[in-house]
Amino acid sequence: MFMVKYILRNAFRHKLRALLTITGVAIAILAFGLLRTLVGLWYLGVESSSSTRLVARNAISLVFSLPISYKERIRQIPGVTKVGAMNWFGGIYISEKNFFPNFAIEPQAFLDLYPEFLLSPEEQKGFLHDRQGAVVGRKLAAKQGWKLGDRVILKGTIFPGQWEFVIRGIYRGAQRSTDETQFFFNWDYLNETLRRTIARRADQAGIYIIGVSNPEKAAEVAVAIDTSFKNSLAETMTETEKAFQLSFVTMTEAIMIAIKIVSYVVIVIIMVVAANTMAMTARERISEYATLKTLGFQWYHIASAVFGESLFIATLGGIAGIMGTFPAAGVIEQELSQFFPSFQVTTTTILLQLSAAVLVGATASIFPTWRAATIRIADGLRRIG
Amino acid sequence: MTAHSDIVTIRNVTKSYRRGNQPVPVLEDISFAIQSGEFLALMGPSGSGKSTLLNLIAGIDKVDSGSITIGDCEITTLSETELARWRAVNVGFVFQFYNLIPVLTAYENVELPLLLTRLSRRERREHVETALEIVRLADRMDHRPSQLSGGQQQRVAIARAIVTDPAILVADEPTGDLDRVSAGEILSLMDHLVLDFHKTIIMVTHDPRAAEKAHVIRHLEKGLLTDG
């Protein structure tokens, strides 16, 4: 296997150049992998939101709420199994930089409608029976150092005041993609406090979370709900949780597309850089390739030497980049857990990275391979003579 | 004259290069023959077309018109691919700057032409060792070119040229880059190859001492043979 030996030795002929090229490819592939993971997670988040849950909100805007009396009326609509009031609370824990999503939700509805949040029976009971009870995601608890029974105070923003909670449950996600950074507390605690303090804001649900018996009928049920509140004081707008999530993220989708494009741009840039390096390398070796041709080696021998070297270097860089992706993703998951509930690199991403590296190697060598294969011997030899 | 027959026949060969749109004639109507076992020196001023002529005879460049026959093969009719195969078997090359592959050891450099044959690894080893013994470098076969002197590198190149046992060796200023002592060694080695191995050698040279070793000297001037 002369060609393999020749390719390997050629690859490391200029150690520094080889190292820099490999590093460049590795960094590009690493960046590509992280960006792809980010994009993938975003779509996963949208995908994983339930389509068996409906969300009803005020048709005018999310800023307006719905009367609590709607709860019973919704429950009576055929196809509806469970209804629960929920409010975005927007509380701050000590300081703004500790941001995590926090909601008031009716405990029974929470336990029934969110099977993806796993709690022990004791924790479930604790949450149901404590007015000030709160359930938090495992990652959030770990980050803030909360344990069961701890008292936690959130400063209200939408609902003024200092709100004190007792951690009654720490949930695990049923899937790796389940968000473990959220904070849920008893809706009754919010509502009763409001009755005493700002009565006009009491007995209002920000949204209703609605369970349906048959997901395939979800759309019909949504229409039925909205129809029944037509021409009432607060008309509803009901959609699947997925559609509801998407309405928040239409702008983020544009950002995701931009990130996707950037991830390709990164690859194109390293392709150009690698192509330049390979062209330089092949140019330096023209007389050597001409010598091999003189000895009787055919154009395809020379072509495979140039192509193989480029592919080898790029693949090496690609593997280094992929190996770097895991620790990098780990750091992101650790440090930015409030933004990325889970930052897991998928097999698809790894395969994409590897293909990108191979593509870089192949593309970078097209021109030098062609040059080396087609150089006329007499011209090639004159380069040194 | 003994039973020597012509091994190279050159008939009415012309060759020109293009510079921009202007054809620059390099060789004009060259005809001559080289006998088997001859040690020929091609001399002439720089730019007179010596290397070009040598390349044509060795089958690494194409004539514009005329024909070159080597043995019983008219190489001017061969395609690029056929020529490459023909060269591998029939011609050994020695260059002014040795043209060894820097990442390969002396052994591996000499083995190169054999990789294109059907020889087994063991047979290749025997051939390479024999060739290296002829140039008296068997003890340096694991050295890289950069670890050898110029004279030693040229001897490795000669071993590479003879390892397939071709009838013809072409050498383009083989002593041009060497000191007197090394040059002398290379020349006696070539002498040895002609006398004892019956090779035909065609050598381009500037060096009168090199030409002295040759049996026949031909002069080229502005693309024309000035003798014979």
Ligand SMILES: Nc1ncnc2c1ncn2[C@@H]1O[C@H](COP(=O)(O)OP(=O)(O)O)[C@@H](O)[C@H]1O
């Ligand atoms: N590949 C080429 N392209 C253009 N011109 C060439 C090429 N090879 C040789 N020449 C020209 O042909 C002439 C003869 O060159 P060459 O055979 O190398 O001369 P010599 O070996 O006698 O010094 C020179 O003028 C040289 O510039």
Ligand SMILES: [Mg+2]
């Ligand atoms: Mg010359």
